[in-house]
Amino acid sequence: MGSPNGESDVIVIGIGGIGSAVVYELAKRGIDVLGLERYSIPHTMGSSHGYTRIIRRAYHENPQYVSMITRAYERWRDLEDAYGEQLLYETGSLTAGPPTSDLVDGAVTTCEKHSIDYEQLGADETAERFPGIQLPAGFEAVYQSDGGFVRPEAGITAHVRLAQRAGARIRAREEVVGWDSTPTGVTVTTNKGTYEADRLVVAAGAWTGNLIESLDDRLSPERQVISWIQPEQPEAFTPDRLPVFLVSDEEDIHYGIPIFGAPGVKFGRHYHLNEVV
Known part of the structure; x- marks a missing residue:
């Protein structure tokens, strides 16, 4: 096992649709963030792929989602402006x-x-x-x-590249095998090393139950x-x-x-x- 590769303010596990956005939003605020992804970025092993994903405001499931969806439209347009590429098509x-x-x-x-x-x-x-x-x-x-619809793979790529420009460190093809709380934060262990941070964000999708035991029986991919x-x-x-x-x-x-x-x-x-x- 490798030695600690420096400390970070935040470690994000999983750089898919959610994790890549978290890394970008933290990095652009000047937060020292490390992103860890077990596969390539982007990849086809999770839920953020398939070229296109529907976005809609006539959300039949529950009207309470609309304020969040409206904000999502705004954030996608902000990302397009920052990255210089169309990602949302109406x-x-x-x-x-x-x-x-x-x-x-x-x-x-x-x-x-x-x-x-x-x-x-x-x-x-x-x-x-x-x-x-x-x-x-x-x-x-x-x-x-x-x-x-939005372009999920292109959105992940945009978030990651912008995050890296803002100083984020991203490590792909590195699998997290465990993590522990410490008196000062967290220690995250991967198949290539050990990392320390003040805080941890788990955005591991279908693998979340493997990393947070209390959620294992509540999550059914x-x-x-x-x-x-x-x-x-x-x-x-x-x-x-x-x-x-x-x-x-x-x-x-x-x-x-x-x-x-x-x-x-x-x-x-x-x-x-x-x-x-």
């Missing part, structure tokens, strides 16, 4: 299903509560406006114009299956023609994202309950 978002479904009703409730502009469309109106989406008769849709489907008419599925979408039926919610970053429309299930990995 395609509009479409939430569709039976009129009484939790998906449609929840999206309307959120928009009404927070005075978010939206449109309600029938199945025929939806198909006329967005030819790539053919809803069953009787379905309704909620369209919200500033929904869209679940398998997420996504696919990229090549349409017969790809021109109808580009970001300027197709909004990001969520569609509910009696059993599931499925989502899709326009062609971007990989050939085909990204498609998946919104929940994979009990598919534990």
